[in-house]
Amino acid sequence: MSLALARAPITATDRARGRAADGPLVRLEAVGKTFANGTVALEGLDLAIGRHEFVSLLGPSGCGKSTALRLIAGLARPTRGRIRFEERLERGDVGFVFQEPTLMPWATVHENVRLPLRLQRIARRTAEAPVREALAMVGLAEFADAYPRELSGGMKMRVSIARALVTRPALLLMDEPFAALDEITRLKLNDDLLALWRAQSWTVVFVTHSVYESVYLSTRIVVMAARPGRIVADIPIDAPWPRDENFRTSDLYNTLCREVSAALRRAMAS
Amino acid sequence: MATTLEQPTTSLPGAASEAGETAARERVARILAPTAIALLVLIAWEALVRLQEIPHYILPAPSLVARELVDSWPILWPSLLITVQIATLALLAAVVGGVGLALLCSISKWIELSLFPYAVVLQVTPVVSIAPLILIYVDEPLTAVVLCAWIVAFFPILSNTMLGLASADHNLRDLFELYGAKRWQQLLLLRLPTALPYFLGGLRIAGGLSLIGAVVAEYVAGTAGTGTGLAFRVLEAQYRLNIPRMFAGLFLLAMTGVAIYLLFSALSWLLLHRWHESALGRER
Numbered sequence A: 001m002s003l004a005l006a007r008a009p010i011t012a013t014d015r016a017r018g019r020a021a022d023g024p025l026v027r028l029e030a031v032g033k034t035f036a037n038g039t040v041a042l043e044g045l046d047l048a049i050g051r052h053e054f055v056s057l058l059g060p061s062g063c064g065k066s067t068a069l070r071l072i073a074g075l076a077r078p079t080r081g082r083i084r085f086e087e088r089l090e091r092g093d094v095g096f097v098f099q100e101p102t103l104m105p106w107a108t109v110h111e112n113v114r115l116p117l118r119l120q121r122i123a124r125r126t127a128e129a130p131v132r133e134a135l136a137m138v139g140l141a142e143f144a145d146a147y148p149r150e151l152s153g154g155m156k157m158r159v160s161i162a163r164a165l166v167t168r169p170a171l172l173l174m175d176e177p178f179a180a181l182d183e184i185t186r187l188k189l190n191d192d193l194l195a196l197w198r199a200q201s202w203t204v205v206f207v208t209h210s211v212y213e214s215v216y217l218s219t220r221i222v223v224m225a226a227r228p229g230r231i232v233a234d235i236p237i238d239a240p241w242p243r244d245e246n247f248r249t250s251d252l253y254n255t256l257c258r259e260v261s262a263a264l265r266r267a268m269a270s
Numbered sequence B: 001m002a003t004t005l006e007q008p009t010t011s012l013p014g015a016a017s018e019a020g021e022t023a024a025r026e027r028v029a030r031i032l033a034p035t036a037i038a039l040l041v042l043i044a045w046e047a048l049v050r051l052q053e054i055p056h057y058i059l060p061a062p063s064l065v066a067r068e069l070v071d072s073w074p075i076l077w078p079s080l081l082i083t084v085q086i087a088t089l090a091l092l093a094a095v096v097g098g099v100g101l102a103l104l105c106s107i108s109k110w111i112e113l114s115l116f117p118y119a120v121v122l123q124v125t126p127v128v129s130i131a132p133l134i135l136i137y138v139d140e141p142l143t144a145v146v147l148c149a150w151i152v153a154f155f156p157i158l159s160n161t162m163l164g165l166a167s168a169d170h171n172l173r174d175l176f177e178l179y180g181a182k183r184w185q186q187l188l189l190l191r192l193p194t195a196l197p198y199f200l201g202g203l204r205i206a207g208g209l210s211l212i213g214a215v216v217a218e219y220v221a222g223t224a225g226t227g228t229g230l231a232f233r234v235l236e237a238q239y240r241l242n243i244p245r246m247f248a249g250l251f252l253l254a255m256t257g258v259a260i261y262l263l264f265s266a267l268s269w270l271l272l273h274r275w276h277e278s279a280l281g282r283e284r
């Protein structure tokens, strides 16, 4: 099962996708979040995410990665500080992929992917084309009428990604989307996600606890530490595109992984 | 390191037919095994009655009960229809009331706080003890009996539907919120489908309970009730020491209960077999 999209050749726009090339899309300013039970999940978080960046939030579990992502999505409110978007985002401009596929078991793959459009009261006929396109993007065109239980874990995750893509979001938030998958499936989905990101013009914020995954995917890695959740390192990953199996075995990749690992170790020690 | 590759879980044709055979064998066993038990018990019963020469007013032989069932069919059948009608009306009212109240409770915490305790009171008070009161206060006997049956059938539907409506996946709720879903959209597209299996579970219990409720009410009402239901016939047969007819009536009641259970199991399967764990066959 492979992506319907061919890998785009490197163009000038690819270079423009460097760090915050045309102003940040979203900016977290001194953001803090304290839960009702007193847990300080985040403290003094400053983070600007540029258009077309692929930012990974990397850190030990409990350091507030999910909380940060939910704040950006607007699913929770910051207790301190604020979150500013460059321009007003419409419904559907933000896509969210959870760690679990989070599909409606009673609905077919097609109906699951159509959900965001349905909630915006877009007519079934109008939704047909975008749903098909999103399914084709993740290579599941033939499975439109299947039910989630008939799919493997990796396929369910693809459906979940297609659902997030169907509204053509400007910002895609992913919370450890591949953590529950086996390694082979994960590597495959990493490649597919990268190809999609390079072909489309979104910004991705990707939460992970895997150093290797974050170095492979990102243009920038934000390392976080716990108690209270905060940013301890912000590492640009200036590795060339396209990234593939060769990159995974390159010296540069190894060097970067070592550097990020060291930052993560410092984060966990502090 | 995991080495499983992604695969669609549709099975190969060969495996499918093999699995089909196993399933078919299981279906046959499901019918054959209880039938065999029933036959054994009936034969033993028949033999016991004949060998010990037990009089039919103490324990009638199965053959005698069967003959009585055929002979008094013109009396028993219309009575059965009346009891089934009572149970059906009660169940319909229980579905409307139970689902309706569950929806109200899910919309407003205040409604839940103020009304749910009374639903519990209604549930824990034995219907046998309320039935005489209801029969006093409600003039129309049919209404009174239906009301009694409704009281027993109502609670499982209410509590199961409430549980189901509150069980929607948290991530899915977040997703609905992210896309700005309206309350009615969340109800229609998320809460109701989540609640369906729970509701059907409640319905299966309530189906049997509505029959029990109808029977209890008829017993309590006696001649003051509708006077023609199946439970009344059993009671009447008891007064007249017509023990074979008592057995025939009880047999019919039991079969009706089984039929109701099968009916709702089938309905459950029909609605859930594409997606819900409870209705999925396990393929190996």
Ligand SMILES: Nc1ncnc2c1ncn2[C@@H]1O[C@H](COP(=O)(O)OP(=O)(O)O)[C@@H](O)[C@H]1O
Binding pocket: A035, A036, A037, A039, A040, A041, A059, A060, A061, A062, A063, A064, A065, A066, A067, A068, A229
């Ligand atoms: N709803 C909540 N109520 C109370 N504490 C929470 C809640 N959600 C998360 N936390 C706490 O906030 C901290 C950060 O959690 P989270 O953002 O989930 O971390 P991560 O995703 O990095 O593992 C943890 O200590 C967690 O226990």
Ligand SMILES: [Mg+2]
Binding pocket: A065, A066, A067, A175
């Ligand atoms: Mg998390």
